[in-house]
Amino acid sequence: MGMGKLRIVGAWSGVLEVELDEWTVATLREEVVKKSGLVGPQCINLISAGRVLRDGYGTEKLSQLGVKNNAKILASKVSTDQERKSLKEEFLAEEERSKRLSRLKGNNDGTHANANAKALIKRQQYKDALEVLTMGEEAFSLCNHKVIEMVDNVSILQIDMVWCYFMLHDISWLSVAGIRLAKTREGIEHAHGKESSRMRALQGGRYLELAPYLRLQLLEGVIAYHNGQLQKSKEALTAAQAKYTQLQVTDETLSLLMSMGYKARDAKRALRMSNQDVGSAVDFLVEEKAKKERELEEDH
Structure with a gap:
């Protein structure tokens, strides 16, 4: 397989050129840690296709673990609480999560991912929901882009992902969340048409479902606040409040x-x-x- 490129998102975002037949998980983790500026290789979890990449015996190469060229790798910063967990507890928890996620993955395309993730979000299992949504994002990336641009499924998925970021209280996701929401707004405007004209036509002139717009503006307001853009934050949160009132x-x-x-x-x-x-x-x-x-x- 030789040289390949991996798209890294999360604690650090960028593209890495790697030797898929030579690099191990430990090698990849060390490189991501170096790029992110974090301290210690154990401060990062690497997730590919919905599963956490483990070092194992340290000899398995990325290609042997099913990591392919142009794969997307989620680099998740490990919290202080996770660092204090014993290896046994971490292993047992990961085993249980892997079993649960594998069941979801068996029936998982982009649309199923949204439904499965929403169920997990309702149960406040935000980490699991985020991994399922990552699978869904990968599934959508394999679809015809012209078709995907005509629907808002990907945008709704992005909103759910950012929602999970904030519910996990991990500030390291802030920059990624901003990028995702910018893509979400662009995607919704493209799918729904200028001033939602296309969506209104499809719905026979009925009023739009405001919930996605409310959640988008609420999250935009939170991100703007954390970035010190107080006026922008106020405008977004005021717009979200108005939509909330309309939904009553x-x-x-x-x-x-x-x-x-x-x-x-x-x-x-x-x-x-x-x-x-x-x-x-x-x-x-x-x-x-x-x-x-x-x-x-x-x-x-």
Whole structure:
């Protein structure tokens, strides 16, 4: 396999030229640590295709571990608490996580990754969610770029990744988070069209789902604050607050739809997509039901 390039993201971001048939995990880790300016090789975990690269006996080469040219490697800074864990505890925890992640990976394309990661995020398993999202990002990278640019799946995935960064309270992700959110905004604007014109047309003129925009602006505000851009932070957080207010559903309209037999979650979404208008919300729910029935018929 010879020389190859690895794309490193995380504690240090850049491209490394490596000898895949000669370099071990330890060699790669030492190089990343040197580039990142951190102290000690054990302060970095290297993650490839959703699994942590281990030194093993120190003789296995990167190519033998399945690391290929142009692979993306996530360099995760190990926290102080992790450094204090015993080797036995770390091994057992990693074994359990690997088993869980391997089950997810067995049914994992980019779309599945989003769904699987959201379930992990709800359980506050942010580290596992981040690894699943990394797998999803790799899966999306293999798709036709022209098709991917027309949908917002990758942008939503990026938002989830940045959300995990902050919930892990690791400030070393700050620069990467900023880059990801810039790509997210560009991706959403491209997929939804100027002033969301394309998305409105696809949804028959209905109101947009505001939650992705709210989360994007909230995270943009947090990053701007940490970067000392206080005015930009204020503007982003104010915009996020306005969208949050728009997303609130009154108990009266929600109860009315639920009395018609609709579930609370579906009723809330319909009201948000219809600017709180009950009649339009009912139309939306009827259309969604018919759409699902058509999809089931097509599958069979």
